[in-house]
Amino acid sequence: MNRAVHRLGRSSTRFFIYPEPPFDFERSAGLHSRFKNSLPDVFENAFYRRVLRVGKKLVLVSVSSKGTIEKPKLLVEVTPQLGKSSENRMLRKLLHSLFASSFDFNGFYGLAKRDRVMKMVAENVKGLRPVPPPTIFEAVIIAITEQQISLNAAIAIRSRLIEKYGDRVMFDGDIFYAFPTPESLAKAQPGEMKKVGLSIIKARYINEFSKKVASGEFDPEGLREMDDEKVLAELTKIQGIGRWSAEYVLVRGMGRMNSLPANDLGIQRAVSDAYFKGKRISSGDVRKILMKFAPYSGIAAFYLMYYLFWEPKL
DNA sequence: AGCCAGGTTTAAT
DNA sequence: ATTAAACATGGC
Numbered sequence: 239m240n241r242a243v244h245r246l247g248r249s250s251t252r253f254f255i256y257p258e259p260p261f262d263f264e265r266s267a268g269l270h271s272r273f274k275n276s277l278p279d280v281f282e283n284a285f286y287r288r289v290l291r292v293g294k295k296l297v298l299v300s301v302s303s304k305g306t307i308e309k310p311k312l313l314v315e316v317t318p319q320l321g322k323s324s325e326n327r328m329l330r331k332l333l334h335s336l337f338a339s340s341f342d343f344n345g346f347y348g349l350a351k352r353d354r355v356m357k358m359v360a361e362n363v364k365g366l367r368p369v370p371p372p373t374i375f376e377a378v379i380i381a382i383t384e385q386q387i388s389l390n391a392a393i394a395i396r397s398r399l400i401e402k403y404g405d406r407v408m409f410d411g412d413i414f415y416a417f418p419t420p421e422s423l424a425k426a427q428p429g430e431m432k433k434v435g436l437s438i439i440k441a442r443y444i445n446e447f448s449k450k451v452a453s454g455e456f457d458p459e460g461l462r463e464m465d466d467e468k469v470l471a472e473l474t475k476i477q478g479i480g481r482w483s484a485e486y487v488l489v490r491g492m493g494r495m496n497s498l499p500a501n502d503l504g505i506q507r508a509v510s511d512a513y514f515k516g517k518r519i520s521s522g523d524v525r526k527i528l529m530k531f532a533p534y535s536g537i538a539a540f541y542l543m544y545y546l547f548w549e550p551k552l
Numbered sequence: 553a554g555c556c557a558g559g560t561t562t563a564a565t
Numbered sequence: 566a567t568t569a570a571a572c573a574t575g576g577c
Contacts, residue, residue, distance in 0.1 A: 381558095388557035391574040437572045439561075480560050504558040543558090 243406045243413065244296055247318030254304070254311055255330075257338040261310035262365030263303040265544075267337070269369070272548045273390065277397040278404060278415045279369075289407050289416035290372060292320060292329050296416055298409050299333065307365040312337060317409060332372050339493055343367070346534035353530060355512050356538060359545045368540055370491055374458035375451055376417050377491025378473070381483035382443050383436070389504070391435075398434035423448035443478025450476075466497055489536040496533035500524040508542040 267286035270279040280287045286301045298317045305311030314333060320326050350360040371377045383399070384392040403418035403426055423431075423444055431441035450456040456476070461469045466488060473484035485499035498505065500521035509527050510519045531538035 382560095385559040386557070386572080387559090387574060388576070390576065391557070394575065395573080432573090435574055437574095439572065443560090478560070482559055486558075499558075502558045503556095507558090 241406060243408045246296070246298060246407055246409060249319035250315055250317040251319045251326075252313060252315050254313055255333055255338055256305075257310045257312065257367075258340070258343070259310055260307045260343070260365035261337075261367060262307045262363070263301075263310065263312060263337075265363060265365065265549075266367045266369055267301065269544070269548060272550070273393045275397045276393050277400040278417045280414065287414060289405070289414050290329065290332055291416060291419070292325050292332070295320065295325065296405060296407055297329065298407055298414055299329075301333075301337070310365075335493075336369050336372065337367075339367070339370075341367070341493060341495065341537075343537075346531065346537050349531050349534060350538070350541075356531065356541070359512075359541050363541060363545055363549060366541065366544055368490065368493075368537075370493055371417070373417075374461055374487065374491050375420055375448075377487045378447060378458060378476075378479065378483070379417075379423070379444055380490070381486045382440055382447075382478055384486070385440070385483065395435035399431065399436065402431075402434055420448045420451035424452040440478065443476075447476055447478065462492065466494055469494075489539075495536035498524075498528060498536045498539050500528075502539075504543055504547070505539045508539065508546050511546050512542050 263286075264284070268281045270276040271281040278288055284302055287298060289296055289298050297320065300315045300317075302313050303311070304313045316329065320329060347360055347364070350356040371380060380396065383396045400415045400417060403422045404415040405419075407414045407416065426445060426448075428438060428441040428445050431445065432438050436444070447456070451458060461472060464472065469488055469492070470481075470484045473479050473487055474481065479487075482499045482501055485497055486502070488494045488497045489499070506519055506521070506524055509524045510516055513527050514523065528535040528538050
């Protein structure tokens with residue numbers, strides 16, 4: 239299992255991107271660092287780093303803020319330099335989807351003002367945005383790993399999966415991991431995958447799904463063209479993807495912010511803490527509250543959870 | 553120590 | 566059609 243470490247060329251490019259204000263880079267990109275070891279994303283010393291795949295090539299991107307919440311400006315450093323202009327276009331597009339999605343946050347803030355709780359939450363963490371995984375394939379694997387067990391457990395297991403099956407890249411003496419490709423997880427043996435802490439059944443789900451993607455039988459990126467209902471229908475055909483996982487992929491992986499997994503225990507806890515004094519509530523109660531923020535109910539859920547569970551305490 | 557955590561499937565009524 | 570059991574690890 240000792241794979242080679244990819245050596246990146248020494249060349250690098252730098253450029254700026256300008257997300258729509260307001261954008262809080264620290265909170266948005268730093269969310270990963272609330273968890274102990276949250277590969278493949280690394281946020282350290284105000285730098286967000288991650289290995290991205292551009293075509294067949296691996297690049298390490300380092301992103302840091304050179305602006306403010308109201309005047310966002312991000313410095314992106316890419317190593318190694320990409321040769322072709324088509325590659326550079328792909329990379330820009332990826333970075334745009336990570337940090338500068340065209341989502342209408344002011345629409346959400348407008349609605350939030352009309353609700354006492356959400357107004358307070360939105361004012362406190364203004365500029366927070368979800369940073370989605372770069373591929374839908376990754377979002378599906380994230381969903382499977384996060385089924386049933388706690389986020390902490392899931393992230394620990396997923397990080398070990400990434401260490402075991404993801405390509406490695408060396409930079410400045412540190413090792414970074416790319417998220418495993420469908421091909422590498424398709425080749426993996428479920429019995430081996432289990433060793434990172436996955437249940438055998440999840441190992442098989444991931445393995446089977448990866449085979450379908452690697453062979454071209456299933457094209458996750460094609461889902462982006464479909465409407466919400468169609469996406470849910472396509473995803474739930476996959477073994478191991480139920481209602482919750484499909485909705486999770488939709489909102490977390492595809493930015494379909496009008497949808498949400500109302501059964502999600504985390505969302506239920508957040509809505510309960512914020513609106514029902516912590517008493518046990520149903521998915522119907524969750525819907526009733528978050529519907530007020532349609533078509534931004536997914537964002538509303540994210541803001542509540544962030545504020546209640548992940549906002550760093552002083 | 554033991555129970556609950558951002559569920560899904562299979563196999564029983 | 567509804568319900569129960571099995572599954573894996575981490576944190577309190």
